[in-house]
Amino acid sequence: MKLITKPHSSQRRLIEILRVINAAEKPIGARAISDELSSRGYEVGERAVRYNLKIMDELGFTKKEGYSGRVLTPLGRRELSDALVDDRVGFVNARIEEYMYRSSFDPGSENNRVVVNTSLLDKRDSERALAAMKAVFDAGFAVSRRVLIQDEGEEMGGAAVPRGFLGISTVCSITVDGMLLRGGIPVNTTFAGVVDVREGSLYQFTDLLAYAGSSLDPIRVLMSRKAARITGAVKTGNGGLLANLREIPVAAIGQARELLEMAKGAGIDGVMRISEPGEPNMGCPVGAGKVGIALCAGVNAVLAAEELGAEIRTTPISSIQEYGRMKELR
Amino acid sequence: MKLITKPHSSQRRLIEILRVINAAEKPIGARAISDELSSRGYEVGERAVRYNLKIMDELGFTKKEGYSGRVLTPLGRRELSDALVDDRVGFVNARIEEYMYRSSFDPGSENNRVVVNTSLLDKRDSERALAAMKAVFDAGFAVSRRVLIQDEGEEMGGAAVPRGFLGISTVCSITVDGMLLRGGIPVNTTFAGVVDVREGSLYQFTDLLAYAGSSLDPIRVLMSRKAARITGAVKTGNGGLLANLREIPVAAIGQARELLEMAKGAGIDGVMRISEPGEPNMGCPVGAGKVGIALCAGVNAVLAAEELGAEIRTTPISSIQEYGRMKELR
Incomplete structure (x- = not known):
């Protein structure tokens, strides 16, 4: 039996460094790259990072900007998106499981950390966008009414909210998976899709994308295809909601129902x-x-705002947030 | 997008009843079948079971034996093994996750429940079989030295140990997965295979079978193919061990190492x-x-006994056992 051959580890290290620089959204230095790699489980010292950066400068993937910070060149970005698709197979599930692990939502506790989607909203559109989000919360088509709204300059998901924008964090459904996991229940996210809403009732999934083996987040793909019709579902009772499905063992359903009921109370x-x-x-x-x-996708609220023409860009499964900092939007 | 069509639920109910009868190993009545279905998450009342049994008697899948008990006919057994292979896709992972969920190994606790493999050993072979198992434990090629040895007539894994046999329970590696899960770590069992041992050192996997989507347990397949060479690994340092691999998120490795270290102490x-x-x-x-x-398969010890000619039949991932009842075999 032939094993799938994996790329050589030095190549993987270069790709990881490109990823870190790409995620930073501002020029980043060797020390900070080394720290970030360490938090991802790759122990690469500052000196080794510096050596690798020199190679990547020569290859034209990175360039210096400001005092010793690095940014990606267009060539570096292409390298990152093309390279090692093999490496990214199953990456979505890995990311979801990492966030399940890092979150800690316990309905009985005060000190909760939830997984959030982050959005940047043009301030000029804030009134109608927040009204659209409220309507989605009222209809029960999202995960939680609680949001964190941040002003320009504040730090959201590792970067500052740009001038002229608001940062909005909404609770991601992966939070619920993390809660089940902490209860000792094995959870597998299997599909994302669009659930048809007809005359105010949930009907059935129309399209489905599998998580297993995907290198792209199915929810992101559905978002960029504009596959949902949230506003219709809210206003006329006819539309489509983004949703995803997780499987748990039959033996765990009693405990899961209890946890879901407690979460509702929280x-x-x-x-x-x-x-x-x-x-x-x-x-x-x-x-x-x-x-x-089946759970509603947490992004349904911000998607409704987008459907109404608000200038809003959303990153699903973006970061971990203190649940206590988030307030109900009413 | 076309959805995978699933068998009609009444057909599934018949198959579940066949499964329960098959697993019972002695004639079983409608009330007991209904209880067992309920514990598997299928709510089918005693009366509905009776109705379904009548249909299956007519189809020739079941027949009465004794006072209102049912057993499978050869036709019923064939139906069960052929029918709904679609239904059994992914069933191994489902079974593993169920046992992970039901077990509760916490290195810090006294009240532990572990997943065990059960074996029936011909008493006449017990001396050399137990000697072979000890040698595997000494070499560190199994999960735990602790075993539960039961005499004929005692209940093991839901059935009595037959006359002339000993029942032997050994700790299954799924116990470790259950421990990680209870620590809040997402765990996925991905592959089983044979690890080559050369000159006393672990070398590499030679063959691999994937758990995902399999309807047969990879460890069982490797056992029936006699793919391992445990005795060689123990005696000459050259052989092959059954092993399996689980994946956890990179972010969880620190906690996992701590838990594994504590488990070792227990x-x-x-x-x-x-x-x-x-x-x-x-x-x-x-x-x-x-x-x-990568962990050693818990069945390596009993496989060594089998390689030496002992009459021993093993069921991996067979049941849940109180760890406190199991004693070290030295």
Whole structure:
């Protein structure tokens, strides 16, 4: 049997450094890159980073900007997106599991850390955007009413909110998966898709994208395809919501229901439907021995604002936020 | 996009009933079948079971035996093994996750429940079989020295140990996965295979079978193929061990190492090698953003006994056992 060959580790290190620089959104130096690599589990000293940066400058992937900071060149960005697609297979699931692990939502505790999606909203559009978000919360089509609104200059998801914008964090449904996991329940995110809403009722999934093996986040893909029709679902009862499905063992369903009920009391919900064991959930397949739980995507609220023409850019599964800092939008 | 069509639920219910009867190993009545279905998450009342049994008697899948008990006919057994392979896709992972969820190994606690493999050993072979198992434990090629040895007539894994046999329970590596899960770490069992041992050192995986999507347990397949050479590994330092690999997020590796160290102190180990982030583990691929942990299969000890000609039949991932009842075999 032939094993899948993995890229050589020095090549992987270069790619990881490109990733760090790309994620930084402002010029970043060797020390900060080394720290960030360490937090991702790659121990590469500052000196080794400096050596690798020199190579990448020569290759034309990076260039100096300001005092010893590095940014990616267009060539570096292309290298990053093309290189090692093999390396990114399954990366979405890895990212989700990392955030499940790093979050800590316990309905009985005060000290909760949740997974958030972050959005940058043009201040000029803030009134109608927040009104659209409220309407989605009222309809129960998101995960939580709680949001964190930050002004320009404040730090959101590792970068400052730019001038003229508001930063908005909304609770991501991965928070619920993290809660189930902390209860000792094995959770697998399997599909994302669009759930048809007809005459005010959830109907069934129309399109589905699998998480397993994907290198792109299915929710991001559906967002960029503008596959949802949130405003219709809210205003006329006919539309489509982004949603995703996770599977848990049949044996864990009792405990899961209790946890979901407690979470609801703490302001986190978004449950659309829980399937019978092994039965499809609104048309979405569920494995044998498993129960499928469909949740609204946390981004539905900001997508509604976007549908109404607000200038808003959203990064799903963006960072971890103190739940206590987030306030209900009413 | 076309959804995978799932079998109709009434058909699934019939198959579940066949499964329960098959697992019972003695004639079983409608009330007991209904209870067992309920514990698997299928709510089917006693009356509905009775109705379904009548249908299956007519189809020739089941027949009465004794006072209202049912057993499978050869036709029923064939139906069960052929039917709904679609239904069993991913079933191994579902079973593993169920046992991870039901186990509760916490190195700091006294009240531990572990996942065990159960074996039936012909009493006439017990001396050399137990000697072979000890040698595997001494070499560190299993998960734990602790075993539960039961005499004929005692209940093991839901059935009585037959006359002339000993029942032997050994700790299954899924116990370790359950421990990581309870620590809030997402765990995915990805591959099982044979690890080559050369001159006393672990070399690399020779063959691999994937858990994802399999309807057969990879460890069982490797056992029935007699793919291991445990005795060689123990006696001459050259052979092959059954092993499996699980992935955890890179961010969780520090906590995982602590838990593994504590487990070792409590008599549960079996760690072969922990990979670097995203790097192959002894040739077995590991996903981006993940660390791969290779553990010895818990069945290696009983396989060594089998290799030496002992009459021993083993069921991996068979049941949950109180760890406190198990004693070190020295």
